Amino acid sequence: MPATLSYAVPSRWDGGFIGNMAVLADDAALNGWTVAFDAGFEITNLWGAEIVSRVGTHYVLRNLGWNAAVPPGGTASFGFQAAGADSTARGLALNGETQGGEPPAPPATPLAITVADAAIEEGQAGTRELVFTVTLDRPAAGSVTVDYATADGTALAGQDYVATQGRLTFAPGETSRTIRVTVTGDAAVEADEALLLRLSSPVGATLADAEAIGTIRNDDVAPPAPLPSLSVGDASVAEGDPGHGGPGGGGAAEGFLSTAGNQIVDAAGQAVKIAGVNWFGLESTNFAPHGLWARGYREMMDQMKAEGFNTIRLPFSSELLHTTAAPNGIDFSKNADLQGLSGLQVMDRIIDYAGEIGLRIILDHHRSSAGAGTSGSGLWYEGSHTEAQWIADWTMLAARYAGDATVIGADLHNEPYNGSWGGGGANDWAAAAERAGNAVLASNPDWLIFVEGVGSHQGENYWWGGNLMGVRDRPIVLDVADKLVYSAHDYPNSIFAQPWFQQAGWEAQLTAKFDQMWGYIYREGIAPVFLGEFGSKLQDAKDLAWLDRITAYLAGDLDADGSIDIPAGQQGMSWTWWSWNPNSGDTGGILADDWTTVIAAKVERLEPLQFDLGDLPQDGGTAGDANRLSFTVTLSAASDNAVLVDYATVAGTAGAADFAPASGTLRFEPGETSKIVTVAVTADTLAEADETLSLVLSNPRGATAGDMSGTGTILDDDGTTTPPVTPPVTPPVTPPPGEGGLEAAFSLTSSWSTGFQGGVAVVNHGPAAVQGWQLRLDMPYEITQIWNAEIVARDAEGYVIRNVAWNGALGDEATVSFGFLGAGTVDATQIDILF
Structure with missing residues (x-):
């Protein structure tokens, strides 16, 4: 028989479907194969083959290297996801030979009945009706019936409501009916109460959701108690004394985290775990975390802490760091201290308050231009936002937050799905991550460097940012040891119907999938793994099974046998849930749409994975007061x-x-x-x-x-001394550079078409110690941001700049430095420093 090609459509949804094709060899082997067809749909994702060409509606696809050879009687298969309502592939041809065409029609699905939850205010007397809505997913040709009955929850029949049962009938064409339950009002101050409505014995349809919760909301208020x-x-x-952290001393890095094998460890070498949540918005055109239109940022962060999270992954955009646009979407009556701040200064306030309450921050370069989602290019550079600027931005942030252990590290770029893992060239993500990571560590050696995966490696597609297969053969190597953490993203079926969710027995294969893509890095002790994004609305049954598997895997059940496989004293993989925000269209949030109510089902699933970082010092110094x-x-x-x-x-x-x-x-x-x-x-x-x-x-x-x-x-702990003798007053003398007194030097860190980053090192050549310093920085450029110093005044010639509280003291030959961003095309010869 000749070689044949088959086509099937195993899964459909509104606006798209999954298509599978299989090439069956005849008595002779195939050494390479090509498939052609005409279609009105658009292939959006493809596995097991590659597109040779697409001209109008005509596709030509061919084998990949690993499945080109098909033995006699053997099969090679491939599949794709497509957008469009029409799944027909016309004019199918295999190696130029015309094949059959139309895919089989999908089997008819039965009608489905669902019942929705309901709620009502109780009332202080009389009765009210709690109304449940029962729906059919589409009109029926004949009548459909279903039985119903109430059942007690915390609400009791005869006391809080009237028990109800009966049969509901949908006439032909009807898709919605209601069931009414009488609720009895009272004046007692009590918690909200709930009853159940259960459907059973459907005729002409199946039950998609057979149980609803009816909530009787308390509306009685207790008399006010005396105020405390x-x-x-x-x-x-x-x-x-300057240079010491009080009794016990302590170096500047004692509050920071490092790595040991596959563990993240504190300064004492104890294994710890990041257990956090993503709070997005700074990367958007709001230039501020979302939800500040509804609540104060401190109140929300207190709630994050109370729910057990120890870290916030905080997305931002390159544009945030350079824009002159004011943050928006903020109710300043609830966030008064954010009034008049830039987006970067809003980030400062979030970090400052996180340090106050014991939360840690991971900064996440989420995209280049301000907007929603990851960068459209799938790369860490885009348009006018170059790789050089990306690295300079990270260097600036690393210097800005140096010494503050609230910020534990840099997630270098979110979901570089169009990058390659190795291979060289402009899109080599592994090489770019090393360049950026080393630049960050040169500016701030205390940070962890988080490196995400790509979208595809050696023909294997996975979630954007989740494919870390390339680490095995091409690991990231940084100049500072024990600071590298690999970061993956993983999502369930509801986010995208990936092919592995459609296979028989898929649940049992999930752990192996995690292990193949990113988990092996942890299991084999290569490095720590941080699952930077995972989440779901928990409305899809497959999502629930996925969440059970992935939380068990994160906890240390690496072979899905129900027992923890990691040694005592070690921690499972770190994570941050996506997201805190309810306005994530894919996953929803930890918070409900009111930006206040916590969705208990999500927090309960995460509770076994939580970790208390305890009293790790927030300022990089020794814990204590x-x-x-x-x-x-x-x-x-x-x-x-x-x-x-x-x-x-x-x-x-x-x-x-x-x-x-x-x-x-x-x-x-x-x-x-x-x-x-x-x-x-x-x-x-x-x-x-x-x-x-x-x-x-x-x-x-x-x-x-x-x-x-x-x-x-x-x-005072400096003792007493004899008051010094006041010497005769003599005119001040400015010592030559290097022979005494203060000296400063400017260095250009980086520059671009519209601005630059500079640094100034201040040296005290002594012999006397200096308690505070001030200098003039004369130049024709505007300072748009400054760190480790503050501006005292500005005139037509330039700026007067002084130390901040913590870096004013300079002993003999001691040095401090500060940095700033300037606007304009820089000429370093036009920058002068005077004392």
């Missing part, structure tokens, strides 16, 4: 409602040179009675009297005012 009172206590701390005043603010009793109070420091004998001013709003969640406000103290070596400042509370909401002021005492 707010108070703040006094605090004291030893001043400390050294060089910080810690004021305790208390409520006299727990409240059933949130309590808020504003706070601010007020100088006393301690002034701006002695401490960093602090202000903000504290929020006590229901049940909480204590909060801590920390104030950073500036160390020095001066022998002086103890100094004081105040922390003042104001504007209490939900509580009355008690003791609203606390005194903070900075205890």
Whole structure:
């Protein structure tokens, strides 16, 4: 018989379908094969073959290298996903020989009945009706019937509602009917109550959803309880010396994370796990995290912490770092401290508050231009956003947040699905990741570097960002050891009907699929693995099975036998769920559409994977209270409602040179009675009297005012010295460079057509120590961003710039540096520095 070609359509949905084709060899072997056909659909994804050409509606496809040879009587198959309602392939031809054409019609699906949940306010007397809607998925030619009956939940028949049962009939053509249940009102203050409505015995249809929950919402309010009172206590701390973190000392990297084998470890070498959530929006044209139109960012971040997450993966765009557009989509009555800030400064505030409450941040370069989703190019560069700018942006961010252990690392680029893993060239993602990772570590050696996968490798397609097969033969090598983490993305059937979800027994094969694409890196001890995105609305039965498998795999069940396979003392793989936001069209969020209610089913599935990072220091120094005043603010009793109070420091004998001013709003969640406000103290070596400042509370909401002021005492620990003899006044002399006093040098880090990044190193050539420095930076360029220093004034010639609180002290031959972004085409000869 001649070689033949078959075509089948195993799966359809609105606007698309899956098509499978099989090549069957006759008595002679095939050494390569070509398939041609005409079609009104568009192939959007293809596996097992490649497209040779497409002219109009005519496709020509051919074998890949691994399936070109088909032995006598053997079969080679391939498949594709296509967009379009018509799945017909006309004029099928195999190696030029015409074949049969029309795919078999799909079997008729039975009618399906569903019932939706319902809710009603209880009322304080009389009765109301709880209305359930029962639907058919399409009109029926004849009548359809289904029985129904109520059942108790927390609501009891005869007390809270009237038990109901009966039979519902859909007349020909009808697709919607209602069932009404009488609810009895009362004035008791109680929790919401629920009853069940169950369908059974359908005739003429099947049951797609046979049970609904009816919620009787309580609308009775208890009389208000007396408000608790707010108070703040006094605090004291030893001043400390510059360069030390108070008693016990501690190096600058003690609060940062590293890697050991396949584990992420803390500074003590203990295995830890990132267990977080994605909060998107900074990458969008809002230039701010989403949801700030509904709530305050602090309130939402407190909720993330309360739900057990320890990290936020924070997407941003390249455009965010360069735009002059103001952030939008923010209700400033709920986010007053974000008023007037740039998008980058909003990022600063998110990071600052994360540090205050013990959350960590992973910065994620999600796309180049501002918008939704990953970059349209599928690459880390796009249009005017070059690779050089991408690296410069990362270098700037690494320097900006250096020393702050709140930010634990850089997810270099989200879903580089059009990149290749190795092979050289402009699209070699592995090589680009090494270039960017090494640049980041040169600027900030404390960060972790997260490297995502590609979309396809050696003919194997997988989720964008999830294909890390290439690591085995081409691992990433960074200049700083123990800082590399591989990052994958993985999603279920509802996001995209991948072919492996359509195969018989697919659930049992999922663990092997994870292992093939990214899990082997962890299982074989190559490096840690971080699942940066996974999520679902949990509305698809296949999604639930996928979630069971992937959470077990993340927990350490690497062979799906129900037992944990990792040694005691080690942790499973790290992760961040997609997403916190309910406005993710694919997955929804941890929050419901009201931006407040937590979807319990999602949090419950993630709870076994959570991890408490504990009291890891947030400033990169030693854990504890050294060089910080810690004021305790208390409520006299727990409240059933949130309590808020504003706070601010007020100088006393301690002034701006002695401490960093602090202000903000504290929020006590229901049940909480204590909060801590920390104030950073500036160390020095001066022998002086103890100094004081105040922390003042104001504007209490939900509580009355008690003791609203606390005194903070900075205890001098430098001893006493004989007052120095005042020397005769002589005219000041500016020493030559390198012979004494302060000297500064400018260096150009990078430049592009519309701007540049520069750095200034300030050196004290002594011999005396300097307690604070200030310089003039004269140049014809505008500074658009600055870090590790602050602008005092600007005139027509340039800027006056001084130290920030933590880098003003310079001993003999000590050096500090700051950086900035400038606008315009740079000429370094036009930049002068004066003291």
